[in-house]
Amino acid sequence: MDTWEVLEQECLACRECALCQTRTNVVFGTGSREAEVLFIGEGPGKNEDEQGVPFVGRAGQLLDDMLAMIGLSREHIYIANIVKCRPPENRDPLNVEQEACIGYLRRQTKLLRPKIIVCLGRIAAMKIIDPEFKISRQHGQWFERGGISMMALYHPAALLRDPRRRPETFEDLKTLQAKIRECCDHTYQEEGAAYA
Numbered sequence: 001m002d003t004w005e006v007l008e009q010e011c012l013a014c015r016e017c018a019l020c021q022t023r024t025n026v027v028f029g030t031g032s033r034e035a036e037v038l039f040i041g042e043g044p045g046k047n048e049d050e051q052g053v054p055f056v057g058r059a060g061q062l063l064d065d066m067l068a069m070i071g072l073s074r075e076h077i078y079i080a081n082i083v084k085c086r087p088p089e090n091r092d093p094l095n096v097e098q099e100a101c102i103g104y105l106r107r108q109t110k111l112l113r114p115k116i117i118v119c120l121g122r123i124a125a126m127k128i129i130d131p132e133f134k135i136s137r138q139h140g141q142w143f144e145r146g147g148i149s150m151m152a153l154y155h156p157a158a159l160l161r162d163p164r165r166r167p168e169t170f171e172d173l174k175t176l177q178a179k180i181r182e183c184c185d186h187t188y189q190e191e192g193a194a195y196a
């Protein structure tokens with residue numbers, strides 16, 4: 001039987017692709033291992049590589065703000081990436097790198113058993129939802145895959161580059177909030193409990 005501890009140990013020691021030669025830290029994932037919502041990014045950048053934690057740079061700050069808009073914080077969710085090691089110069093992860101790494105994310109997903117998966121950006125959406133995924137047309141739409149509801153948001157780094165996409169993303173976040181209310185049991189529960 002797989003466990004988080006075994007999986008994390010294996011992942012931290014991984015040498016399955018060339019990214020292991022240039023990484024400072026493996027970025028395994030963070031958040032609640034009880035979470036009902038899994039966010040999936042593309043791969044670590046410079047800050048994440050230095051700290052071993054996903055989404056800690058400017059894009060991460062924006063992600064925190066996006067979560068806060070719908071009453072969420074990192075303790076409510078789990079965050080992982082398609083590739084766990086930083087691609088040099090922040091290039092897109094190559095297919096061979098994604099293939100070498102995707103098994104770790106599959107195992108994380110099996111252990112977590114999320115009700116909802118949110119892909120951050122095109123690369124994650126193409127790997128998780130549909131190889132033909134078009135982020136500009138299909139962000140905010142729901143897809144069912146193996147009993148899990150999935151959607152994609154624009155990547156926070158894309159929103160930093162092009163703030164004109166922020167209003168659409170706010171609509172997508174409201175859609176996400178409604179879906180969480182509909183199909184998650186405890187994600188928003190503490191909020192209510194505080195007033196119980």
Ligand code: URA
Binds near residue numbers: 056060081
């Ligand atoms: N961008 C990502 O896709 N993932 C991170 O962890 C940080 C930036």
